[in-house]
Amino acid sequence: MSAFTPHNLPYSLAIAAASLVPVFLMYVVFRRPGTIRNIPGPPSPSWIFGHTLQLILPTRYGEHEFGWQQSYGAVYRLKDCFGVRSVELLSSGLIPSQQDRLMVADPAALHYIVNSPHFKFSPMLENLAYLLYGPKKSCFCSCTVEEHKSLRAALNVGFTAAAVRSYHSTFEKAASRLTEELHNSSSTTIDICPLLSFATLSTIGEAVLGQSPEELGEELIRNNLEIVAVAASHSRQQILAEAILSCLPAWLFRAAAHLPTPTLRTARDAKRLAYELGNRIVQEKLVAARDGLDTDGDVFGVLCMDGSGTTKNGLPGDVVAAQTALFLIAGQETTATTLVLGLRELSRLPEFQANLRSEIMAKTGNIAYDSMPLLNSFIKESLRMFPILPIDDRIAREDTIIPLSEKITLSTGEEISQIVLEKGQIVSIAIAAFQRLESRWGKDAHEFNPNRWLQGSAYKGAEALGPYANLLSFLGGPHSCLGWRFA
Numbered sequence: 001m002s003a004f005t006p007h008n009l010p011y012s013l014a015i016a017a018a019s020l021v022p023v024f025l026m027y028v029v030f031r032r033p034g035t036i037r038n039i040p041g042p043p044s045p046s047w048i049f050g051h052t053l054q055l056i057l058p059t060r061y062g063e064h065e066f067g068w069q070q071s072y073g074a075v076y077r078l079k080d081c082f083g084v085r086s087v088e089l090l091s092s093g094l095i096p097s098q099q100d101r102l103m104v105a106d107p108a109a110l111h112y113i114v115n116s117p118h119f120k121f122s123p124m125l126e127n128l129a130y131l132l133y134g135p136k137k138s139c140f141c142s143c144t145v146e147e148h149k150s151l152r153a154a155l156n157v158g159f160t161a162a163a164v165r166s167y168h169s170t171f172e173k174a175a176s177r178l179t180e181e182l183h184n185s186s187s188t189t190i191d192i193c194p195l196l197s198f199a200t201l202s203t204i205g206e207a208v209l210g211q212s213p214e215e216l217g218e219e220l221i222r223n224n225l226e227i228v229a230v231a232a233s234h235s236r237q238q239i240l241a242e243a244i245l246s247c248l249p250a251w252l253f254r255a256a257a258h259l260p261t262p263t264l265r266t267a268r269d270a271k272r273l274a275y276e277l278g279n280r281i282v283q284e285k286l287v288a289a290r291d292g293l294d295t296d297g298d299v300f301g302v303l304c305m306d307g308s309g310t311t312k313n314g315l316p317g318d319v320v321a322a323q324t325a326l327f328l329i330a331g332q333e334t335t336a337t338t339l340v341l342g343l344r345e346l347s348r349l350p351e352f353q354a355n356l357r358s359e360i361m362a363k364t365g366n367i368a369y370d371s372m373p374l375l376n377s378f379i380k381e382s383l384r385m386f387p388i389l390p391i392d393d394r395i396a397r398e399d400t401i402i403p404l405s406e407k408i409t410l411s412t413g414e415e416i417s418q419i420v421l422e423k424g425q426i427v428s429i430a431i432a433a434f435q436r437l438e439s440r441w442g443k444d445a446h447e448f449n450p451n452r453w454l455q456g457s458a459y460k461g462a463e464a465l466g467p468y469a470n471l472l473s474f475l476g477g478p479h480s481c482l483g484w485r486f487a
């Protein structure tokens, strides 16, 4: 009897369909997505590392990246470490697509990526955030969109323009102390890196937490410097290890975070020390507020103003405390290094430096920083030339379409004005490269020229990006830097 009698037809169809499932899965797993495969990019120098070494370990700021942008434009394709993409994506439940990384400096595309809910932090960044900042609830990076929104709204109370103005006297005290230290030094050569690093840490200690360096404690300060040192000394081995680690499912990574290696121990200590400190401070602030004392003058004080055990917006005290590590790490070295790189450029512009000094000296009393044109142009140009996070990675949560300001030509010769991305695609927000685009900043985009901000020739293009000066140094959209005014 034939299997295909009308009676058992549904059954046979089901078997036929089931036998197609593996084929369908193979198609889903191995199909090549629409346009990204044909987006041109430099040839990969290494099967193991792809372009990651050139990207992460340049000898000069933007060494390879700016050249690639020159040759391939504001959107191009790079290779990641060997095969890692597919494994990592499988483990995170996303559909593996390819080992390509899309580099994006096109303004319209960037505007879309930083604002769209279709993107989230790459698994590597989520892992890192877990290591440094702790479990999900308190973490800015790996909570859900809704959790993030309400956490941010609550914390923003401590970072509004008015709140930040109330910290000015703290900033000025730190500046005077640093100036005095420089004047005191008898040496003709001074390494300003450690001085600025300590100055920013103590400023954050005081203006965010209301604590002097002594109150922060030696152990926490030493640990903080170690974390920065670890982050700054990337090696080939580390890049490979991170690539492999980010293939692990989240639970396995979290278990591995308890391994007794020196780096992981430093990260665990950072988390613990910051949390203990934060808890103590929040308790103190709540008691002070209940006793009717003025807790204004620092971020935690502003947040715990009514002393009810929660912030004004109902954020529990322990959630505020859990942000301590984030503030200490996100705020300190970012600001210190921006200053170092800016001051280095300033030393090469003696005339501008002299004028800036006069502008600062002429100010007395309550300083409105915004009304100082030379100071502002110097800050903007430092942030434009040397964003401390030159590249920020995201991963597409779902299939999405990225618009482009300028058409690009595929290797097939076809011109496109938008890019079709598949779920799971890694995208690099090329912040530094965007800020050197000649189409936006002019022919002298690679020159440190604060005057461009005074002449109003700083950028061309309609899209407003980022919270400050049309720059992406503080990123943009819902995850932009909470502390940009403070910085």
Ligand code: HEM
Residues within 6 Å of the ligand: 140, 141, 152, 204, 208, 326, 327, 330, 331, 332, 334, 335, 338, 387, 388, 389, 392, 472, 473, 474, 475, 478, 479, 480, 481, 482, 483, 484, 486, 487
């Ligand atoms: C020049 C100095 C600074 C720069 C260039 C900078 C840059 C950035 C960038 C690019 C991000 C986004 C990271 C990402 O989404 O992958 C960020 C986030 C953040 N920054 Fe800053 N930052 C600076 C100083 C500060 C300071 C002083 C503070 C606090 C006192 C701070 C607090 C934060 C916080 C809390 C976030 C997380 C925001 C969120 O995810 O919603 N930053 N910063």
Ligand SMILES: *[C@@H]1O[C@H](CO)[C@@H](O)[C@H](O)[C@H]1NC(C)=O
Residues within 6 Å of the ligand: 177, 178, 180, 181, 184
């Ligand atoms: C600078 O020197 C004076 C006089 O020796 C001293 O009192 C002061 O503490 C020093 N300041 C700093 C910041 O080192």
